[in-house]
Amino acid sequence: MTDIQSIIAKMTLEEKAGLCTGANSWSTTAVERLGLPEMTVSDGPHGVRRVEDLDAISAPSLPATCFPTASCTASTWNPGLLHSMGQALAEEAIALKVDVLLGPGANMKRSPLGGRNFEYFSEDPCLAGEMAAALIQGIQSKGVGTSLKHFAANNQEYRRFAINAEVDERSLREIYLPAFETAVKKGRPWTVMCAYNKLNGSYCSENQRLLTDILKGEWGFEGLVVSDWGAVHDRVKSLLGGLDLEMPGPKPLRVQKVVEAVRSGALDERVLDEAVRRILGIVFKAAQTPKGGRFDLEAHHALAQKVASEGMVLLKNNGLLPLQAPQHIAVIGRSAEKPYYQGGGSSNINPTKVAIPYKEIQARAGQAELTYAAGYPEDGSYQQALIDEAVDLARKAEVAVLCVALPASKESEGYDRVDLDLTAQQVALIKAVGAVQSNTVVVLNNGAPVVMSAWIDSAAAILEGWMMGQAGAGALADILFGRVNPSGKLAETFPLRLADTPAYLNWPGETGTVRYGEGLFIGYRYYDARQQPVQFPFGFGLSYTSFKYEHARVSAATLKDVEGVTVSVDVTNTGKLAGQEIVQVYVHERKSTLVRPEKELKGFSKVELQPGETRTVSIALDFRSFAYYHPAYRQWVTESGEFDILVGASSADIRASLAVTLQSTLNLPCILDRESTIQEWLEDPRGKAVFEPMFQQMTAQLSSLLGGEVGGMDMLGFMMIMPLLSILHFQESVLPMPADELVDGMLAQAHALQI
Numbered sequence: 097m098t099d100i101q102s103i104i105a106k107m108t109l110e111e112k113a114g115l116c117t118g119a120n121s122w123s124t125t126a127v128e129r130l131g132l133p134e135m136t137v138s139d140g141p142h143g144v145r146r147v148e149d150l151d152a153i154s155a156p157s158l159p160a161t162c163f164p165t166a167s168c169t170a171s172t173w174n175p176g177l178l179h180s181m182g183q184a185l186a187e188e189a190i191a192l193k194v195d196v197l198l199g200p201g202a203n204m205k206r207s208p209l210g211g212r213n214f215e216y217f218s219e220d221p222c223l224a225g226e227m228a229a230a231l232i233q234g235i236q237s238k239g240v241g242t243s244l245k246h247f248a249a250n251n252q253e254y255r256r257f258a259i260n261a262e263v264d265e266r267s268l269r270e271i272y273l274p275a276f277e278t279a280v281k282k283g284r285p286w287t288v289m290c291a292y293n294k295l296n297g298s299y300c301s302e303n304q305r306l307l308t309d310i311l312k313g314e315w316g317f318e319g320l321v322v323s324d325w326g327a328v329h330d331r332v333k334s335l336l337g338g339l340d341l342e343m344p345g346p347k348p349l350r351v352q353k354v355v356e357a358v359r360s361g362a363l364d365e366r367v368l369d370e371a372v373r374r375i376l377g378i379v380f381k382a383a384q385t386p387k388g389g390r391f392d393l394e395a396h397h398a399l400a401q402k403v404a405s406e407g408m409v410l411l412k413n414n415g416l417l418p419l420q421a422p423q424h425i426a427v428i429g430r431s432a433e434k435p436y437y438q439g440g441g442s443s444n445i446n447p448t449k450v451a452i453p454y455k456e457i458q459a460r461a462g463q464a465e466l467t468y469a470a471g472y473p474e475d476g477s478y479q480q481a482l483i484d485e486a487v488d489l490a491r492k493a494e495v496a497v498l499c500v501a502l503p504a505s506k507e508s509e510g511y512d513r514v515d516l517d518l519t520a521q522q523v524a525l526i527k528a529v530g531a532v533q534s535n536t537v538v539v540l541n542n543g544a545p546v547v548m549s550a551w552i553d554s555a556a557a558i559l560e561g562w563m564m565g566q567a568g569a570g571a572l573a574d575i576l577f578g579r580v581n582p583s584g585k586l587a588e589t590f591p592l593r594l595a596d597t598p599a600y601l602n603w604p605g606e607t608g609t610v611r612y613g614e615g616l617f618i619g620y621r622y623y624d625a626r627q628q629p630v631q632f633p634f635g636f637g638l639s640y641t642s643f644k645y646e647h648a649r650v651s652a653a654t655l656k657d658v659e660g661v662t663v664s665v666d667v668t669n670t671g672k673l674a675g676q677e678i679v680q681v682y683v684h685e686r687k688s689t690l691v692r693p694e695k696e697l698k699g700f701s702k703v704e705l706q707p708g709e710t711r712t713v714s715i716a717l718d719f720r721s722f723a724y725y726h727p728a729y730r731q732w733v734t735e736s737g738e739f740d741i742l743v744g745a746s747s748a749d750i751r752a753s754l755a756v757t758l759q760s761t762l763n764l765p766c767i768l769d770r771e772s773t774i775q776e777w778l779e780d781p782r783g784k785a786v787f788e789p790m791f792q793q794m795t796a797q798l799s800s801l802l803g804g805e806v807g808g809m810d811m812l813g814f815m816m817i818m819p820l821l822s823i824l825h826f827q828e829s830v831l832p833m834p835a836d837e838l839v840d841g842m843l844a845q846a847h848a849l850q851i
């Protein structure tokens with residue numbers, strides 16, 4: 097064990113300040129005098145982007161496997177597979193001399209317009225958290241670090257370096273933070289990367305509440321916090337906020353400022369020492385894994401294909417798929433020849449090789465005749481001639497496989513999408529091909545949902561191929577021909593229209609601030625609450641086989657919150673093909689003091705079944721599965737009462753509903769104050785004990801008034817939601833003391849009561 101404290105004691109102030117800023121674009125600063133090595137980091141998240149020249153930000157990077165992006169990997173709902181992908185990423189990092197991989201991203205998909213959504217997992221924190229934790233564990237199991245990013249509320253690209261995300265406490269705790277919390281607690285990432293944006297008025301890079309109080313304090317994060325590249329505005333403030341390492345470097349003037357701040361007393365040297373301690377802890381950990389060597393290109397390409405084949409989602413199928421040995425296939429669409437398999441920006445990988453959909457289809461088509469037409473141009477222009485050519489081929493064929501990819505101009509890191517549409521040419525192409533060929537399969541490649549109302553009826557089948565990674569073409573061909581039974585399900589809702597989406601009225605913000613006005617209600621939470629139809633719901637995906645759910649049961653019908661409960665269901669493959677089913681468990685609270693979503697995902701499990709096989713799937717629910725964050729108590733609370741546990745094949749396909757009674761074990765402090773209503777006094781156990789005698793007196797005195805309607809009002813109902821103090825103000829003439837004093841006295845009693 098290296099004695100970090102004694103090393104810190106030997107370091108000069110300049111050396112300590114220097115260590116907290118990068119030496120170049122990708123490495124930390126070595127201190128040769130003390131034998132402190134440098135540490136090299138690289139993007140992330142779905143491949144190793146090891147930039148050759150470490151002084152450059154985006155010079156050519158060394159070849160590495162480009163795995164599918166997070167939209168696709170999340171749709172596998174298979175943490176075990178992400179663990180394997182993580183191990184492969186780590187092997188490549190080791191070969192490419194990278195100590196820490198900059199990923200995964202665990203932000204929520206607040207709006208499908210987010211330009212970077214392809215790098216994020218889901219609209220649901222439970223799914224995103226589990227996937228992030230699995231990837232982290234996989235990577236770190238090989239001695240390579242991760243950087244969980246971008247902490248936090250990084251949900252748009254518009255004004256991405258400075259936008260102020262205004263998020264209420266409850267939405268932050270229940271929606272925007274839990275995926276990070278799960279990833280930190282379960283995955284134990286070596287590093288966490290702060291976001292560029294501000295959160296509630298303070299840059300994430302200097303947000304003490306976020307970085308120090310919540311991440312390091314409440315969640316017990318032991319690693320280092322690194323800035324996003326260029327996210328630091330004031331180095332001293334960022335150190336005070338809890339940001340340990342600034343990247344990229346070098347930044348000698350800023351280092352100097354830190355030195356001066358310590359000398360002037362503006363920065364306590366112990367704050368700097370703490371950052372140094374955390375950085376050295378990770379630097380030494382990284383140094384334990386020898387770097388260099390090779391990785392198995394072919395094995396990783398095959399793994400990338402496996403991930404893609406589990407992440408692709410079959411959205412529609414009128415029976416055309418899997419293809420039944422057609423003799424003439426028209427392959428249409430530019431992306432069949434030039435695959436769109438990853439997104440633009442810092443995650444862009446230099447692939448080791450790229451599988452081509454046309455070739456992969458050809459390889460599985462046997463003796464069938466294949467024809468090809470581009471269908472749409474590379475730029476966004478409209479060219480009718482390309483459509484005409486495609487229609488001609490489609491008409492002559494038995495089946496048309498229409499490959500349509502969103503152009504990079506419509507989605508990337510750096511800018512948001514402006515709509516959810518395919519290009520006008522692509523829509524016209526699908527409609528025209530569908531009109532002459534009833535056996536048309538549309539294969540989509542995109543990082544985030546597109547709307548389909550204009551063309552969905554033209555397709556006999558739709559396969560969502562996502563940004564499928566370098567080997568995705570093999571996966572899509574396998575699915576088309578039935579060599580792989582599709583098993584992906586959507587990790588995000590596909591809406592019918594942009595105007596239906598949760599953040600529509602609060603996007604992308606103005607005058608520097610974006611208000612998360614929809615609160616808790618993003619994704620299916622929103623569509624559920626509005627009872628709004630969607631194109632494809634969260635958790636949805638078709639298979640070539642069918643599954644029956646039977647004997648759903650809970651380990652206890654009445655439970656204490658701290659005990660949790662296990663939900664089990666027997667799932668049978670009732671079709672003719674082997675397949676995998678993703679069982680989802682949602683929780684619904686029947687009656688709660690604060691508003692809650694209709695249902696929330698709290699567990700899931702993917703199970704593989706042979707035809708006719710039955711297996712029992714069990715999913716454990718814990719305290720947090722039933723709790724919500726109460727901003728007034730500043731803690732997670734459970735309420736005693738009835739809950740429904742919903743076992744579903746998707747968020748909209750609930751196969752069983754199980755009622756349980758929860759007993760809360762919490763003894764919450766009294767939060768009554770001068771503004772508390774009569775009802776709140778009566779609902780609070782301490783308040784009730786103090787106030788009930790007076791309440792009985794009041795209702796007796798006012799019985800003639802409270803019995804019915806006065807002035808057209810239900811007086812009792814009205815009184816219940818009035819603050820006690822306000823009611824007493826009206827009666828002050830008959831009170832023994834001023835109403836304020838009376839209520840203050842009762843409050844003091846209630847707060848002091850031991851129950």
Ligand code: BGC
Pocket residue numbers: 139140198245324325442
């Ligand atoms: C991105 C990060 C990335 C970093 C380094 C930033 O612009 O937001 O995700 O890790 O650059 O490339």
